[in-house]
Amino acid sequence: MKYSLFTELKSREVIDLFRSVFSESEGEAEGQVISDFVSSLLATTKPQDLIGCIAEENERVVGCVFFSRFTVPSGQAAFILSPVAVSTEVQGSGIGKELIGYGLDHLRSQDVNLAFTYGDPTYYSKMGFKQISENIVNAPFPLSQPIGWLAQSLDGQEIQAMAGPTQCVDALNDPGLW
Template sequence: MKIAQYQASQAETVIELFANVFSDSEGADEGQVIARLVDDLITTTDSKDLIGFVATENEFVIGCIFFSRLVTANNANAFILSPVAINTENQGQGIGQKLILEGLSYLKATGVERVFSYGDPNYYNKVGFKQINDSIITAPFTLTYPEGWIAQTLNELEISKQDSVISCVDALNKQKYW
């Protein structure tokens, strides 16, 4: 397996991956919702505000993650990890964790200070994320699953109330994703 940064030439394959993975786990309607989200992220987000990583095996994309910029009240250099998809047949092999760790390492090397996500804390704790309180750091929208609001720092500074999230990129700026 190889991990590399996402390339624009992989757009169609990556969108299809997200559609298939989320259709398998959440149903066809959710697969289409997430496929549209990924398409929007790719087509509407400035390249400096979107970073993706893909896992390939025998030239086939088997996993993909995206990080997009968050704007905070104190102008911390922050991103959110969302979405993540690993080919259904390849799940449970640590591919998602490897992709996330590669992405976090890249972000840290480029000066990113904070990374947020919205997902299963039991899974994301394995790669350094911790639950955060929405009263300290406000998510861009009301959370359907407040326990899933998680973050980590990539420097020695603690996350504090001054980090309160103000906004995310346009593609994620919709209540239905929260």
């Protein structure tokens, strides 16, 4: 498996990957929602605010994860992971875990202090994410599933409580996604 940073040349392949993976796991409507979300992320996010990583096997993209800039009141550098997908036929073989690990290592190399995500705590805890209270860091919108608000420090410092609002990129700036 080859892991590398996403480039625009892979846009179509990656959008199709998200559509097919989510269509198969959660139905066609969700596949469309997620592929529209990824299209919007690619079209509206400044290059310095978006980091994508891909997994390729035999020149074919079989996994992709995006991290977008997340502005926190402490002023620390932070990114939020969303979304991630691994091709249905190769799920459960460790690719998701390695791909996210590759992305987190890249964020560390860019001196990013904090990584967030909003999802299944059982899955993301395997990549170092822990549940975080909104008393420590606010989510940008009221959370439908507060149990899924997750974060990890990338610089070895404990995450300090920080009062004030947080801000995600435009594509994620939709209360329906939270």
